Amino acid sequence: MNHAVAGTAPTAPETDDQRTVLALTNVTKTYPGTPPVHAIRGVDLDIRSGELVAIVGPSGSGKSTLLHVIGTLDRATSGTVSVAGYDVDNLNDKQLSSLRSRHIGFVFQQFFLLAGETALDNVADGLLYTGMALGDRRLLAEQALSQVGLSHRMSHEATKLSGGERQRVAIARALIGSPDIILADEPTGNLDSQSGKDVVRLIEDLNANGTTIVVITHDHEIASRFPRRVSLLDGGVVEDTRMIGSGGFR
Numbered sequence: 001m002n003h004a005v006a007g008t009a010p011t012a013p014e015t016d017d018q019r020t021v022l023a024l025t026n027v028t029k030t031y032p033g034t035p036p037v038h039a040i041r042g043v044d045l046d047i048r049s050g051e052l053v054a055i056v057g058p059s060g061s062g063k064s065t066l067l068h069v070i071g072t073l074d075r076a077t078s079g080t081v082s083v084a085g086y087d088v089d090n091l092n093d094k095q096l097s098s099l100r101s102r103h104i105g106f107v108f109q110q111f112f113l114l115a116g117e118t119a120l121d122n123v124a125d126g127l128l129y130t131g132m133a134l135g136d137r138r139l140l141a142e143q144a145l146s147q148v149g150l151s152h153r154m155s156h157e158a159t160k161l162s163g164g165e166r167q168r169v170a171i172a173r174a175l176i177g178s179p180d181i182i183l184a185d186e187p188t189g190n191l192d193s194q195s196g197k198d199v200v201r202l203i204e205d206l207n208a209n210g211t212t213i214v215v216i217t218h219d220h221e222i223a224s225r226f227p228r229r230v231s232l233l234d235g236g237v238v239e240d241t242r243m244i245g246s247g248g249f250r
Contacts, residue, residue: 020082021180021212022047022070027079029065029235039065040076041235047181052207053214054223057232063216064185066232070214071104071183072096084180101129105174105182109189111166113158119145119169120154126173137176144172148202164195171202181212188222200225 022045029040040062047053057063068074069081072088081088084103091099105126113122123141124134145154148168158166167187174182184203188196200222207213215226223229224243231239 018048018050019085020046021049021084022214023080023082024070024076025080027069027076027081029062029069029074030077039235040069043079043235043237045230045237045240047212047214049180049212050207050210051212051214051228052204052226053228053230054226055214055216055230055232056218056220056223058218061232062235063218063232065235067183067185067216071106072100097129102177103180105177105179107167107170107174107182107184107187109186111158111163111170111190113166113169115159116157118155118157119150119161119165119172122158122169123173123176126176130177140176141172144176145169147175147206148172162195163191164198167191167195167199168202171199171206175206175211181214182206184213184215186217187215188217188219 024043024045027040027043027045028038031037031039043066055063055066065074069076070083072081072083075088083099086099086103088096088099114125117125120138120141123144124137127137127140130137142151142154145151148171150165150168150172153161153165158169161169167190171182171184171187174184187203188199191199203213203215204225215222217223226243228242229239230237231241
């Protein structure tokens with residue numbers, strides 16, 4: 001689903017099913033200091049509609065910084081970042097917020113659910129700043145929770161859900177706006193091994209139904225399951241491999 005970003009007049013994105021939804025060209029990110037920290041070094045990366053990609057690397061490899069740049073939470077020092085056909089460098093902060101809310105879904109390791117709210121309203125909050133009526137947001141939240149297998153837990157408060165269920169709620173919240181791409185940052189990091197495997201399978205199932213997903217992980221076992229693996233080291237891409245077949249948990 002494509003939405004306009006308020007106040008911009010970009011070139012229309014491609015309309016084919018394999019359009020590029022994310023493109024980075026010679027992107028760098030440097031933090032000032034003595035000496036300066038070069039967190040990302042000349043990264044070129046493109047993600048096409050329908051892909052499932054693992055960005056993998058050890059601690060300090062630049063994964064988190066790259067996630068923030070890809071997700072427009074931070075601006076690159078140099079290079080070009082394009083999301084859903086929009087050049088991020090041409091957008092002001094308000095327009096970037098609009099871009100994020102309409103085109104990018106986020107899933108984080110920590111869930112970030114409101115403890116006193118039900119699963120339904122936690123997901124509905126994903127559209128809180130769109131101006132959509134509460135009833136309409138809850139209807140879409142019901143559909144998203146059904147997608148992640150939680151139809152029977154909609155009325156439960158977040159504190160009454162297991163860790164695996166809370167991560168499914170977070171995934172449903174990312175799905176609710178039908179974004180062009182979902183960015184998942186260590187989505188199994190706070191889960192026991194079985195819940196982690198279940199979440200990985202859910203990610204694979206969502207992708208099989210057309211959702212474009214990028215997973216940031218240090219876990220090579222998870223990365224090896226996905227059709228494409230991008231390896232980072234010292235802020236640069238050292239390998240970009242499309243896998244044939246998968247192994248692992250099943």
